[in-house]
Amino acid sequence: MSDQSSRRVVEIGPFHPLLEEPVGFSLTVEGERVVAIDARMDYIHKGLERLAQERTYDMVPIVLERICGICSVTHSVCFCNAVEDLLGVTIPPRAAYIRTIIGELERLHSHLLWVGLAGHFIGYNTVFMWAWKYREPVCDAFEMLTGHRQNSALPMVGGVRRDLPVEYFPAIRKILDQVEGEVERLTAAVLDDPVLAARLKGVGVLTPEAALDFGVVGPTARASGLDTDVRRDEPYAAYAELDWKVVTQPAGDVFAKAVVRLLEIFESIKILRQCLDRFPAGEINLGTLHVPPGEGIGRYEAPRGEDVHYVRSNGTNMPERLKVRAPSYVNIPSFKASCLGAPMADVMITLAACDPCYSCTERAITLVDSAGAPWLAAPKLLEASRRKTFELARALGRRPDLDIDRADGSGR
Amino acid sequence: MDAAAVATRMEEAFGDRVSTVVRSPKRLVASCAPADLPEVARWLRAALPGSRLATSTGIDLRDGVGLFHHVAINGSPLVITLKVLLPKPEPHAPTLARETRAAEWIEREIHDLLGVTFDGHPDARRLVKAESMAETFPLRRDFDPAEFKERIGERPEF
Numbered sequence: 001m002s003d004q005s006s007r008r009v010v011e012i013g014p015f016h017p018l019l020e021e022p023v024g025f026s027l028t029v030e031g032e033r034v035v036a037i038d039a040r041m042d043y044i045h046k047g048l049e050r051l052a053q054e055r056t057y058d059m060v061p062i063v064l065e066r067i068c069g070i071c072s073v074t075h076s077v078c079f080c081n082a083v084e085d086l087l088g089v090t091i092p093p094r095a096a097y098i099r100t101i102i103g104e105l106e107r108l109h110s111h112l113l114w115v116g117l118a119g120h121f122i123g124y125n126t127v128f129m130w131a132w133k134y135r136e137p138v139c140d141a142f143e144m145l146t147g148h149r150q151n152s153a154l155p156m157v158g159g160v161r162r163d164l165p166v167e168y169f170p171a172i173r174k175i176l177d178q179v180e181g182e183v184e185r186l187t188a189a190v191l192d193d194p195v196l197a198a199r200l201k202g203v204g205v206l207t208p209e210a211a212l213d214f215g216v217v218g219p220t221a222r223a224s225g226l227d228t229d230v231r232r233d234e235p236y237a238a239y240a241e242l243d244w245k246v247v248t249q250p251a252g253d254v255f256a257k258a259v260v261r262l263l264e265i266f267e268s269i270k271i272l273r274q275c276l277d278r279f280p281a282g283e284i285n286l287g288t289l290h291v292p293p294g295e296g297i298g299r300y301e302a303p304r305g306e307d308v309h310y311v312r313s314n315g316t317n318m319p320e321r322l323k324v325r326a327p328s329y330v331n332i333p334s335f336k337a338s339c340l341g342a343p344m345a346d347v348m349i350t351l352a353a354c355d356p357c358y359s360c361t362e363r364a365i366t367l368v369d370s371a372g373a374p375w376l377a378a379p380k381l382l383e384a385s386r387r388k389t390f391e392l393a394r395a396l397g398r399r400p401d402l403d404i405d406r407a408d409g410s411g412r
Numbered sequence: 413m414d415a416a417a418v419a420t421r422m423e424e425a426f427g428d429r430v431s432t433v434v435r436s437p438k439r440l441v442a443s444c445a446p447a448d449l450p451e452v453a454r455w456l457r458a459a460l461p462g463s464r465l466a467t468s469t470g471i472d473l474r475d476g477v478g479l480f481h482h483v484a485i486n487g488s489p490l491v492i493t494l495k496v497l498l499p500k501p502e503p504h505a506p507t508l509a510r511e512t513r514a515a516e517w518i519e520r521e522i523h524d525l526l527g528v529t530f531d532g533h534p535d536a537r538r539l540v541k542a543e544s545m546a547e548t549f550p551l552r553r554d555f556d557p558a559e560f561k562e563r564i565g566e567r568p569e570f
Contacts (some may be wrong), residue, residue, distance in 0.1 A: 045541065214512075215466065227486065233489055297439060297491050299491070310469045329517065330466075330467075
């Protein structure tokens with residue numbers, strides 16, 4: 001199958017209703033095997049960096065919240081970390097706890113969103129429905145605390161803009177208890193399911209060496225055994241005072257990435273409970289700060305990994321240069337290591353395993369080679385992924401979706 | 413290892429070819445000539461286990477285009493910024509894509525936005541910029557959005 005005539009290019013993307021951002025992948029395949037992969041990123045370069053350079057330090061966090069529909073807290077807090085690094089200031093404890101609470105709520109709903117999408121890609125729509133159902137109360141909690149399901153508009157340089165309504169804390173605790181129980185059930189069902197283990201183990205392996213070479217971050221790196229987490233390495237907000245642990249897995253496959261994310265959900269709930277218990281009194285910001293000339297680097301552990309902002313000030317009230325590096329920017333190129341040689345049916349879930357603010361395959365077009373071989377139709381990639389799951393399930397003599405009775409604990 | 417310790421080791425290894433400024437225990441700035449960039453990058457990778465290229469920043473300065481490589485280390489708060497100044501009007505720098513694949517995309521992006529040519533880059537295609545911007549570099553100081561809009565936005569060609 002190595003002759004050139006059997007090579008085809010399969011285009012994935014760039015637009016699909018499930019996509020948060022448009023991104024295009026070109027897979028070069030020989031028969032079933034992927035031999036080359038390339039990504040195109042130029043669809044929505046919004047020029048936000050330049051836009052932020054024309055806004056004051058007070059306005060920039062609001063602009064940066066719009067970078068990502070999921071990680072809204074991430075970029076605004078990361079920018080604040082960068083400017084606070086430049087200034088050399090420490091924010092008040094209450095502000096640190098508020099940043100931690102909104103950041104962890106964001107991680108919770110982002111990880112649940114990924115678990116749902118991952119289930120969808122391999123034909124486990126029960127997981128999809130469950131995970132997104134459990135995500136709703138987390139978004140509700142975010143809305144109760146900040147007034148919006150995604151964009152809080154809270155972070156500002158030197159603290160946060162508004163206080164959290166402490167009278168809602170009992171309700172938040174109740175939501176956390178509920179979500180923890182449900183996610184425990186989901187985790188047990190996912191980790192015990194033999195079809196899922198057969199489907200995801202050994203798929204899309206990213207070795208630790210490749211992970212370091214591509215500089216991948218977050219759950220993608222931790223699932224390849226790299227012990228890295230900005231929350232512990234360079235504690236910002238209140239993480240230094242809290243009791244939690246970094247979840248790592250050695251295998252580097254899609255299953256390991258799922259395990260890391262599922263277990264991190266429980267760490268997030270643990271962090272949130274501690275924050276609610278210890279919520280300190282006092283000021284919530286340092287007031288208006290003058291930013292002198294200089295430069296600062298801010299880092300933040302987003303749900304998808306380390307976010308980096310570089311800020312350079314020339315003494316005016318606007319940054320002279322703001323560089324934003326989102327975690328997916330380094331995670332996406334690692335597909336070149338994890339997808340090569342993989343069968344087509346595994347590509348969807350391998351691409352999705354990095355949680356790359358992108359998803360699916362419906363709008364794929366195919367370039368047919370000169371011999372005029374049949375078209376490889378668009379939705380077939382997703383279909384191939386699901387068919388492989390069904391075949392595995394049949395071979396194992398099981399139903400091709402989660403065994404709901406057993407997951408309830410009522411079956412068997 | 414904190415910033416001062418890394419600065420000492422860098423000075424031992426490179427002498428006056430690298431100058432360092434310790435901004436804080438977790439922030440180190442090192443400057444070198446563009447030609448020394450790959451060598452310094454290789455040294456950092458070997459000397460600091462778990463180090464990776466977090467990202468790079470390009471910035472249009474008065475004397476040239478500044479190229480700042482930010483190196484982070486897994487498990488450490490230290491971030492090392494490796495700075496070089498590339499003279500205008502045609503800034504070019506040696507690529508780091510052969511030292512670490514993490515440099516591939518960010519160098520393509522800096523080429524798109526600032527027009528820096530990376531010598532020896534294995535795949536120097538356009539990454540983030542719209543096709544219509546061609547040889548326009550939006551993060552250069554002489555870029556005029558109004559002029560650009562008038563040139564291509566107001567009169568779309570069909």
